[in-house]
Amino acid sequence: MTAPETESRTVSRPEPNAEPIRVAILGATGKMGRYAVAAVGGAPDLELVAELGSRDPVSAALDAGASHLLDLTVPQVSPDNVAFAVEHGLHAVVGTSGWSAERRETLSGQLAAHPEVGVLIAPNFSVGSVLASAFAAKAARHFPSVEIIEMHHPDKVDAPSGTAVRTAGLIADARQAAGVGASPDATTHDPDGSRGALVDGIRVHAVRLRGLEAHQEVLMGGPGEQLVVRHDAFDRGAYMPGVLLGLRTVASRPGLAYGLDAYLDLD
Numbered sequence: 631m632t633a634p635e636t637e638s639r640t641v642s643r644p645e646p647n648a649e650p651i652r653v654a655i656l657g658a659t660g661k662m663g664r665y666a667v668a669a670v671g672g673a674p675d676l677e678l679v680a681e682l683g684s685r686d687p688v689s690a691a692l693d694a695g696a697s698h699l700l701d702l703t704v705p706q707v708s709p710d711n712v713a714f715a716v717e718h719g720l721h722a723v724v725g726t727s728g729w730s731a732e733r734r735e736t737l738s739g740q741l742a743a744h745p746e747v748g749v750l751i752a753p754n755f756s757v758g759s760v761l762a763s764a765f766a767a768k769a770a771r772h773f774p775s776v777e778i779i780e781m782h783h784p785d786k787v788d789a790p791s792g793t794a795v796r797t798a799g800l801i802a803d804a805r806q807a808a809g810v811g812a813s814p815d816a817t818t819h820d821p822d823g824s825r826g827a828l829v830d831g832i833r834v835h836a837v838r839l840r841g842l843e844a845h846q847e848v849l850m851g852g853p854g855e856q857l858v859v860r861h862d863a864f865d866r867g868a869y870m871p872g873v874l875l876g877l878r879t880v881a882s883r884p885g886l887a888y889g890l891d892a893y894l895d896l897d
């Protein structure tokens with residue numbers, strides 16, 4: 631598969647006459663990586679200095695003169711990659727899933743020793759998906775019931791998706807701030823876990839189906855009505871404007887940002 635050229639969107643604009651941002655991509659041969667190689671390679675203000683695969687040491691990014699690391703790998707190795715970046719003063723933009731609260735806390739500790747470094751952990755680079763999660767978090771405090779269904783291609787190795795975990799966290803925070811209790815649920819017998827995973831007190835159901843790409847529904851229910859906030863990504867081009875925005879912004883935001891919404895003016 632060759633990644634198509636990425637159309638530019640209005641979310642991110644290069645600074646005129648600025649030094650190019652020197653990017654090393656980890657996971658460059660993966661599905662996201664191939665799209666990112668095309669997007670970064672096609673951006674006039676970015677310079678793709680290294681395309682690294684699973685056999686390359688992360689130190690090759692330094693050897694290539696990178697200023698920024700783009701991590702699109704697997705949850706098992708992403709924390710070590712980012713720790714290396716932080717330790718060597720490289721800014722990092724991370725799309726890899728699996729960044730639990732515990733992992734983010736460890737990373738914050740590492741960043742404390744390198745306060746000039748910026749890291750963005752983006753569970754989802756799609757602007758539409760970030761907006762859908764934000765809308766859902768705004769709406770969910772008005773409904774007694776809320777559940778999330780995430781649906782992905784069957785090659786995905788992690789469940790639930792990073793996006794679902796992030797959405798559940800946003801919804802849980804908004805409901806807690808508004809004093810809304812748990813969704814009503816009379817289930818007392820569920821030996822096989824049919825009611826899904828509980829993430830921050832929100833039920834999350836994961837579907838893996840050939841033909842799907844990345845889809846999420848937040849179902850909200852109240853007496854006599856239902857609101858569904860749905861987002862669909864049909865191919866990985868959906869993520870590239872957010873990837874470019876992240877790379878262009880991260881150096882100016884030292885410390886840890888969790889979620890692309892940190893770089894979007896959503897209010």
Ligand SMILES: NC(=O)c1ccc[n+]([C@@H]2O[C@H](COP(=O)([O-])OP(=O)(O)OC[C@H]3O[C@@H](n4cnc5c(N)ncnc54)[C@H](O)[C@@H]3O)[C@@H](O)[C@H]2O)c1
Pocket residue numbers: 656657658659660661662663682683684685702703704705707724725726727728752753754755756869
């Ligand atoms: N944030 C987002 O918007 C977004 C969107 C899509 C996918 N993702 C996530 O990005 C990650 C990659 O997704 P994908 O669909 O490209 O997966 P993929 O399986 O196609 O690619 C993974 C890449 O990681 C590489 N890799 C594996 N082990 C490695 C190691 N030890 N060191 C370095 N590289 C290693 C593989 O060679 C491969 O190139 C996943 O965690 C996925 O959930 C995030």
Ligand SMILES: O=C(O)C1=N[C@H](C(=O)O)CCC1
Pocket residue numbers: 727753754782786790791792793794843844
């Ligand atoms: O295809 C994937 O894998 C995706 N992973 C991210 C997640 O776990 O939320 C983003 C959506 C696509």
